[in-house]
Amino acid sequence: MATQEIGSILSRGAATAELLRPLPPAVHRGPSMVVGLTGGIGSGKSLVASRLRQRGARVVDADAISRELTAPGGEALERLASRFGSDIINEDGALDRKGLAARVFSDPQALEDINALMHPLIAQRAWTQLRATPDGVLAVYDLPLLVETNAADLFDAVIVVDAPVSLRLQRLADRGINHEDARQRMAQQATASQRRAVASIWIDNAGTIDDAHALIDAIDEQWLLTPVRPRTQAT
Numbered sequence: 193m194a195t196q197e198i199g200s201i202l203s204r205g206a207a208t209a210e211l212l213r214p215l216p217p218a219v220h221r222g223p224s225m226v227v228g229l230t231g232g233i234g235s236g237k238s239l240v241a242s243r244l245r246q247r248g249a250r251v252v253d254a255d256a257i258s259r260e261l262t263a264p265g266g267e268a269l270e271r272l273a274s275r276f277g278s279d280i281i282n283e284d285g286a287l288d289r290k291g292l293a294a295r296v297f298s299d300p301q302a303l304e305d306i307n308a309l310m311h312p313l314i315a316q317r318a319w320t321q322l323r324a325t326p327d328g329v330l331a332v333y334d335l336p337l338l339v340e341t342n343a344a345d346l347f348d349a350v351i352v353v354d355a356p357v358s359l360r361l362q363r364l365a366d367r368g369i370n371h372e373d374a375r376q377r378m379a380q381q382a383t384a385s386q387r388r389a390v391a392s393i394w395i396d397n398a399g400t401i402d403d404a405h406a407l408i409d410a411i412d413e414q415w416l417l418t419p420v421r422p423r424t425q426a427t
Contacts, residue, residue, distance in 0.1 A: 202410045205403030209411050213392040216348045224250075225416065226322055226331045228346065230338035231353030232381050234360030234374065236397035236404060240353050241334045243408040249330040252321045254337075257314045262287035271309050276302070297376075311341055330416055339382035344390035349416075352391040354384055355398055 200211040216225065229244075229251075231237035245251045261268040264285030273281055276295065282288050296303045318333055325331040332351075335343060344350050355363075357378070364374040388394060393411060397404055 196415060202407060202414065204399070204406035204410060206399030207403040207407040208396045208398075209407055210394045210396075211392070211415065212388070212394055213349075215392060215415060224325045224327060224329050224331045225348045226325075226333065226346075227348060227416070228338050228343065228350045229332050229334045229353070230336060230350065230387065231395075231397075232360065232384075232387075233377050234364045235353040235355045236363070237334065237336070237353040239397070239401065239404055240351065240395065240408055241332060243405050244330065244332050244412065247409065247412050249332050249412075250322070250325045251332045251334055252318045253334045254314050254318060255334070257317050258310060260317075261310065261313055262289070268310060268313055272306070275305055275309070307337075307341075311337075330412070336381075339386050339390060349392035350390050351393045351395065351411075352387045353395045353397050354387070355396065359398060 196211060196215060198211060198214065202209045229237060229241055231240075241251050241253065258268075260266060262272070266287075269281060269285075269287060272287065272292070276292065280288050280292050292306070296306060318335075322331045322333060333347070335341075338344060338350065360378070361371050361374050365371065369377075393415065395407065395411075397407075399407075
């Protein structure tokens with residue numbers, strides 16, 4: 193089994209992981225470890241979440257909850273319409289995400305208002321699901337704005353996924369996002385240094401999908417696959 197000393201490195205192909213902070217002490221049986229997962233656009237965070245889910249982790253996705261809240265009849269729709277007008281709701285009753293995003297892009301106050309409205313609703317649903325994780329099962333909260341919302345202290349550990357900017361730009365281009373738009377989105381997110389300041393495990397996802405899968409398997413097997421103490425802080 194790999195060492196869990198600070199600075200320990202795992203490598204698979206061109207993908208590497210570094211242990212930056214101690215992980216919680218293990219016990220033989222008990223409640224699950226709750227891990228926060230974050231990373232910038234194009235880093236491959238969703239790939240990490242998907243692989244951990246395949247390995248049996250319970251993954252709660254903040255973006256998926258946001259879509260539920262803004263689907264037809266969703267809890268957040270009326271509140272958003274009250275702030276931004278009923279024209280942000282499509283004919284099918286769902287949120288016009290592109291239209292709202294266009295407003296937010298040029299209006300920082302609008303972004304603050306959306307975050308103030310959405311984040312508590314998302315967090316409430318997310319933690320309800322995380323608390324329901326069976327004992328001994330790894331619980332992962334996929335939270336893109338973990339750093340921006342100062343949520344790091346809520347977790348037993350934080351995994352940050354990063355990749356070289358050039359590679360992130362290429363991945364986003366493959367998804368139809370041009371470099372200018374991609375750089376603007378990156379500029380609106382936390383910096384690498386801000387993410388590293390809260391990371392327990394830092395993943396440099398610079399390799400292939402196979403490299404990433406092998407690395408995530410190693411992280412799970414050698415660093416994460418241990419139940420930990422009960423959690424009392426989950427708000």
